[in-house]
Amino acid sequence: MLTLPGWAFLNSYNIIVLALLLYFNEWNRQKTRQILSFRRLLHALLLTMLGDSLSRLPNDLPQFILSAHISNFMVYALDPICYCCIIAYIEACANLERPSFFTRFLWRPLAAVNLLLLLFNVLFHVPLFYYLKGSSYHRGILYTHRAVVMLSLCIAMEGFIFVHRKDFQKSYFLPLALFPLLSLFFGILQVIFLGASFQYMGLTLSCLLLFIYIQNRDINEDYLTGVLNRRGFYSTLDYAIKDRRSRILAVIMLDLDKFKLINDRFGHQAGDQALIDLSLILRACFRRTDTIGRFGGDEFCVLVPLKETTELEAILQRLREGVAQFNEARSRPYLLEISLGAAVYSPARWHDVDSFLGHVDALLYEEKERHHALP
Structure with missing residues (x-):
């Protein structure tokens, strides 16, 4: 009998849900900033989930070694970019004309610093985020620090949503406010437990809520007045x-x-x-x-x-x-x-x-x- 590890079930679920959301979101042919930013978020998460799945394949098999190296790099590089896409989507829902201070001076610099440290990790074999030992990858010396920074910025994102609550349509506020809270909760589980993609499960669940309560509603809602189209x-x-x-x-x-x-x-x-x-x-x-x-x-x-x-x-x-x-x-x-x-x-x-x-x-x-x- 074929048995699959727990991460395979979770990742398969996340990938299927994200792919379906992307497929159904394509039905909306409008090109608003909000719709396009949601698509970019789904693309980034889907690529990250595919990379995470490939990185977990058996590293003791020669044909999987190269794919594991590439996939691990892709996951750690895309991780903060996913959060950049999230805040861009939130800004689009608030109709902010320019990227906020939060985006320009927190998330974008974080993504750049993360990429530099990741390159240092890979090129000089310094175990900052992860390292290969035997046939599996292990957490590096900065893994926990990186996780704490990411979780702290989720709290800051919640504050950003609260500050701009009057800029959102009333029906948008609750699903948007749940986004960083779910990311924070599942991110903590990710730090505590090894071997499963709890963090991405939280992001997938958040995207599902956004699709149901915002994106799907917008298909039948007039963008200017908020009544039905x-x-x-x-x-x-x-x-x-x-x-x-x-x-x-x-x-x-x-x-x-x-x-x-x-x-x-x-x-x-x-x-x-x-x-x-x-x-x-x-x-x-x-x-x-x-x-x-x-x-x-x-x-x-x-x-x-x-x-x-x-x-x-x-x-x-x-x-x-x-x-x-x-x-x-x-x-x-x-x-x-x-x-x-x-x-x-x-x-x-x-x-x-x-x-x-x-x-x-x-x-x-x-x-x-x-x-x-x-x-």
Whole structure:
């Protein structure tokens, strides 16, 4: 019977999970800084795990000696680079325009010093990080010191996330805060126990959490406003129509009047802020059971389950009042004006999502035309 050591099971699990995350992440064709930094993190971890696996092959066999030397060097060289990728991803989630002090003066110098010491270890056979004795590798004189520095920087990374907590979307903070904590916990296990890749197991688990709670959500989330994008809203509406369970469903479609004027007069940054302001008004006016989506440009849609069809007019009035209150506050140099189209879904009249949304869009267009006709 074939028996495999414990490290082989752990490494195989980590490699399979990382490869699947990389595969599914490729489905998102957007080229945002956040998505690209997550891909770089997955690539770095996958290469490190492959190197760690090759370095553990039997060194007493001649055909494995060279691969073990190369793989050990690769693991120790890539290790701090993985953490550089982590902090780059965190900075991308915080929308920091430039690399932070943390990156420029801690992680990048650490990676450079680590590489110099590693080259000294290999070229001059000084057992700083590791050395070969018999048929296996052993920890060098600086292994524990290196581990303490890495774990200390994980604590510093947690502090960095806490300091910048207001720069993240609310849904991002918890999974990001867990990242260095898991790395710290499994890193301590790595120092205590020999023969297993606990550290990389922690990093793999952290990446899995990031994919579930941030990356996968971003596939259906509008990057600017945080509401659902067109794809996410369409899927939600399609599912709701197919699974109505006797509920009354209404869709409200709205867009900003004179949005181009805001862009032309105050700049595109003000235009983006106007869209964010409108999304915040929608969040304040609707319930958690309602679904808000940005359908494209300055156009938003809201899916509203109703108990009675008569509720719809009161909901529309509440939305208009929310916009009026925003304008009365005069917190921006511009005013928001909206056009609305709304309808209650009827399976006898519309057989699919496209025909229903087309009808609501036509109602929106009619109101927009009336607004344009006003002096």
